[in-house]
């Protein structure tokens with residue numbers, strides 16, 4: 120048995136569950152008129168209504184006790200203090216230092232990291248100002264109009280998501296492009312849209328060894344040099360963001376054009392570092408600072424609020440309740456905001472790469488479920504697609520409904536419809552529709568007898584389906600910063616409860632290793648690598664189709 124399942128609070132919650140699993144939220148609301156008020160919380164520009172969950176005061180008490188017994192208070196302090204909590208890589212985990220707006224010292228191996236953080240931020244600010252003001256000119260003395268960010272995973276999704284989310288704050292001259300897929304189609308289509316004289320390429324890679332990124336960057340560089348016909352022009356059009364100065368120089372980017380970050384910044388937690396350069400270029404230094412400020416508000420709240428009033432802790436522990444007690448293995452992110460359409464993908468990586476693990480910190484296997492499958496889509500589109508399963512399917516899949524109170528599109532009439540749907544969905548998921556209500560409704564439509572009764576079971580909604588409603592005052596850099604940090608900390612808390620390392624990602628290595636050998640085989644450079652019969656047949660088929668290899 121794992122340490123977690125032996126905790127008294129873990130067992131006590133099972134005892135509570137035996138009774139709690141019979142509760143229906145409809146009754147919980149009926150018996151407590153203050154429920155919505157009591158189960159709500161505001162932090163900065165974010166408001167969370169968590170009342171539509173299958174929880175009572177006893178559930179929350181039990182969950183917070185579990186958080187304490189699992190050692191959350193000490194782990195939280197350890198992260199903020201820069202201790203090497205990423206034990207399998209022997210690294211600190213300090214995305215909070217990147218937005219430590221109070222500038223209080225944070226030590227790694229005895230060295231305060233804040234001067235480095237501030238100096239890179241200042242360099243980024245200067246560079247972005249030069250590009251945005253038109254002072255930085257390309258090789259034909261024209262200002263930059265297009266930015267192509269080349270990266271993948273944590274070195275792509277964050278900047279891509281934030282730039283999409285904050286489009287209304289973007290520089291009007293700047294067109295942002297993101298290339299991550301090694302499928303040449305993405306780079307090819309992007310290059311069709313840009314001109315070498317006015318394009319800046321940002322190569323984003325923590326390690327600067329990632330095959331997809333380096334392949335795309337090399338092709339982009341060749342495309343550029345073939346047109347500029349001058350190697351020296353590269354300096355005006357290529358910059359790198361990395362922790363690996365040597366590899367950047369070897370690739371042919373002047374280290375003077377490199378923005379640095381450090382091994383204590385995890386890829387999927389790196390948008391606050393120099394990896395956020397595309398964000399700062401697009402939004403400007405002030406808005407990037409606001410993004411950091413928003414995250415810092417959430418950091419401070421997370422570090423200081425009592426667990427009972429702590430937004431990331433509440434979301435995490437309520438998540439644990441569903442995952443580990445109800446056996447709900449999936450979680451939906453449904454932003455009701457077109458600008459947030461990449462948020463589900465971003466949170467999917469953040470959560471699944473962090474907590475998709477089955478080994479405890481001490482090397483023993485887990486004997487409980489860990490990260491749920493995170494998925495989602497803009498909520499309103501989801502309603503016309505997969506919400507059917509969420510309402511009447513057999514799975515329990517909690518849903519985060521995310522929207523902003525203020526209209527960001529400024530087109531009249533749209534926002535009200537959007538918000539009406541958010542609130543209606545949350546209510547429908549909670550209440551459902553009883554057979555009695557269905558009967559009444561059908562009778563009012565003139566149906567009776569068998570015709571009515573045959574339809575009833577199909578139109579019943581069990582309800583009791585959990586949602587969190589997250590309202591932002593408006594979608595702006597500060598609130599988006601708080602929202603992202605909220606999820607980062609929620610995921611951290613769940614990792615602590617499960618006793619796993621949320622900050623490594625060994626699971627992505629195996630496929631990468633095998634791909635190297637197979638790549639050589641596809642190219643005809645290697646013939647007899649040992650494989651199973653299926654893999655061998657697939658390789659043969661590829662080689663036949665690309666005859667000559």
Ligand code: G6Q
Pocket residue numbers: 271272273274323324325326327328329332385386387388472624
């Ligand atoms: C994120 C992961 C992963 C990483 C990419 C890109 O936490 O580690 O998504 O960001 O594999 O890696 P590089 O930045 O090293 O190119």
